[in-house]
Amino acid sequence: MEKPKILLIIPAYNEEESILRVCREIEAVRPDIDYVVINDGSTDNTKQVLEENNLNHINLVTNLGIGGAVQTGYKYALENGYDIAIQYDGDGQHDVNYAANICEPLINGEADFCIGSRYLDKTTSGFQSTPMRRFGKNIISSIINTFWKFKVTDPTSGFRAANKKIIEKFASDYPSDYPEPETLVSVLKDNFKVTEVPVNMRERETGTSFVSIGSSSFYMIKVSLAIILDSIFKQK
């Protein structure tokens, strides 16, 4: 693949404080790659920030949640003929310097889908999340490993790259409730090649996670059930 067209999909819900900085950083570090901010019906001034600063964006006419927002990005990538789409957080957690690393296996044809992991190489990432979250992530990893014989170190990572085939798949079908682990299962189900590369993640600067800490154990039960059910119904 020569000079692939790369798009960063940045879902943003109430990220007025960080979104401008995140976009400016991408423009400065990687002027060669495009980005699109998906404003998921934010109730703060995210929309105004995006318009005033001329940041490439799509305003969802109503709030869809993370799954629907990210899928809009994949649809946009498909319509505009991008070769690779990278999911990227709007809160400053992800580091655009690693965009090259995460795309490499896709460009080389080693994988169709690549997850940026903060646990694969502990020296790369300064931010390792809380013990509680690591415990939850281990449960999800072992469920996926049991069903699919695939060792994933960071199943909930939102920093991931998809090639054209996966973009097409996600544009037509994307889970809404627990998109990160569920999309991984759906990609494994379709026999796509998946790999992980170590990336750096920073601590969230502003805003709150889509998953609140108070409900995280309930979240864990629901995610586990969802991916077990997804895995049991192995037929497409």
Added chain:
Amino acid sequence: MTITLQLALIGITLIYMYFILRSMKLKKMHPSFSIFWLFSGVVLIFLALVPQFSEWVSYKLGFATPSNMIFVLTIFMAFYLIFNLTIAVSKETQKNVTLVQEISILKKKIAQIENKIDNK
């Protein structure tokens, strides 16, 4: 079953049927749901008109009283309906998501085209 209860049941189910038929006439309901409601109305009228039937069936099936059997029957019917409604709602939700996404992408495209025209 006393005659008073039977008359009351027939009266109530007739009113019930009236509302179902009226909503069908006004096309307020999707045909697949109106068939279900119509069917439920017919069953209830039949049970009210021929109490011997429900007495006989409930005796054969081992219900203590015919009313118990009718309760079970209506609960099953309600379950069936709720199940189908859940599926209908999920389908609608998915359609809505797709619509929101497509409209939002279109709005962006329109804004881009407008910009191009303005700058000419």
